[in-house]
Amino acid sequence: MASEQNRWLSAEEIAQHLGVSIDTIYRWIAGRGMPAHKIGRLWKFKTDEVDEWVKAGGAGEPKAGNTSAGEQEFFGEER
Template sequence: MTSSADEGKILTLKQVADFLKVTERTIYRLAAAKQIPAFKVGGTWRFSKAEINQWIQRQQEVGKADKT
């Protein structure tokens, strides 16, 4: 669940990579392939923290469904 402080928070590619503990290149590839919620501002990727948290929840649900 997201807190109200996270609602409007916008993250950079590096911040998302750090948050998810993956490389920046991985996040870039996911964003370019539209596999993670992202948008561009002036040619650079930006991410809504609330949308990233929702995406994480969906990934966890998919993982649970795969185990059954």
């Protein structure tokens, strides 16, 4: 049995872990390269991968007017 710390988390669980909304999680996957693994229709996450990505600045605020193509495609417009 996998240890609690090493198990795969759902998008809802990783959002709770980080204290952000699930919409933010999907935006980060699309536009900022958040480490996520798609299993069927579901996104799954490893806490250690996500924590390293956050520490490396992956979740930092983008500069004004610097919306990625992935975010534009996700939302259907430029922000």
